Amino acid sequence: MGAAGMGLELAYTPQIARETRALYAKISHVVPEIEWPTFAPTIAAINKLKREKNAVILGHNYMTPEIFHCVSDFVGDSLALAREAGRTDAKIIVQAGVHFMAETSKIICPEKTVLIPDAKAGCSLAASITGADVRLLKAKYPGLPIVTYVNTSADVKAESDVCCTSGNAVAVVEEIAREYGVDTVIMIPDKYLAQNVANQTGVKVITWEGACEVHERFTAAEIRDYRKANPGIVVLSHPECPPEVVAESDFSGSTSAMINYVGKNRPARVVMVTECSMSDNVAAEYPDIEFVRPCNLCPHMKRITLAKILNSLQTMTTEVFVDPAISVRARKAIDRMLAVKLPAKA
Numbered sequence: 001m002g003a004a005g006m007g008l009e010l011a012y013t014p015q016i017a018r019e020t021r022a023l024y025a026k027i028s029h030v031v032p033e034i035e036w037p038t039f040a041p042t043i044a045a046i047n048k049l050k051r052e053k054n055a056v057i058l059g060h061n062y063m064t065p066e067i068f069h070c071v072s073d074f075v076g077d078s079l080a081l082a083r084e085a086g087r088t089d090a091k092i093i094v095q096a097g098v099h100f101m102a103e104t105s106k107i108i109c110p111e112k113t114v115l116i117p118d119a120k121a122g123c124s125l126a127a128s129i130t131g132a133d134v135r136l137l138k139a140k141y142p143g144l145p146i147v148t149y150v151n152t153s154a155d156v157k158a159e160s161d162v163c164c165t166s167g168n169a170v171a172v173v174e175e176i177a178r179e180y181g182v183d184t185v186i187m188i189p190d191k192y193l194a195q196n197v198a199n200q201t202g203v204k205v206i207t208w209e210g211a212c213e214v215h216e217r218f219t220a221a222e223i224r225d226y227r228k229a230n231p232g233i234v235v236l237s238h239p240e241c242p243p244e245v246v247a248e249s250d251f252s253g254s255t256s257a258m259i260n261y262v263g264k265n266r267p268a269r270v271v272m273v274t275e276c277s278m279s280d281n282v283a284a285e286y287p288d289i290e291f292v293r294p295c296n297l298c299p300h301m302k303r304i305t306l307a308k309i310l311n312s313l314q315t316m317t318t319e320v321f322v323d324p325a326i327s328v329r330a331r332k333a334i335d336r337m338l339a340v341k342l343p344a345k346a
Ligand code: 13P
Pocket: 061, 076, 077, 078, 079, 151, 165, 166, 167, 212, 240, 253, 254, 255, 256
């Protein structure tokens, strides 16, 4: 139910206009002024309620600009949000992202209330594998470590030796292969991430038939077409893309690594081969950079809206729970990941 459905007045009053002026300035490059009155009252209500309830909003880089720039307390990739969940003093975490991220936060802080504004915000990777599947893999390949992408359910994490995100997959695979003294690891469930990491590390991978429904749609031909149509363009891709797409790119990294690349290198023209909203969020910060925007939307991320975030805080729904016995085992795999040191940024 939206705020309006709850009988609340969410009018764009002169006071709301004044209160939210600085927030609009942050997104004025990507959100037309005429749309602001539809966002501002909900944004003001969320920010007020957040303070009253001692809640924090963790916003993934794929959130739309009004969520990313105007109500999120922390934004980042999956790794940064997991680290932030472990650091925050807030009593309530609202996960502006998908379900596996909220579960990860709950595993890291079982004593906190973790809310997801839409419980149906899933992920094609998380849906591709179960804990029972992992048990079968372990029986088939005894002795090989299982490296599991965070884009999975708690049940799958609980069966794993270590987790990884796109931000640390290379470092995690190298370290776990060294620790176990093996040249092969089982890396699940994203076959493309696994192949890309194998190409970068030389560690062999046994993987799973999972893929991200957003990134698997990009093709190498499409990247070559961007280059032809936009001479000099810098191509950045996410490692959930097929390896031939990564091979055509100038840089591949997690969503935050892509954002950092833009901030550091300030290319005149860039294409971010990933979910659409990310280009909007970065373009809002760098109006001088031209973003070519291929539009592949994540339908799960797009379930999260301002109205649902407000409703979530008002009604304290939907609360995310993880079975304590599973949580303890999943936590070990997450903690092992968080302990892996990343190489210093170049
Ligand atoms: P990162 O933000 O960790 O790169 O992950 C991308 C993603 O698809 C999350 O769902």
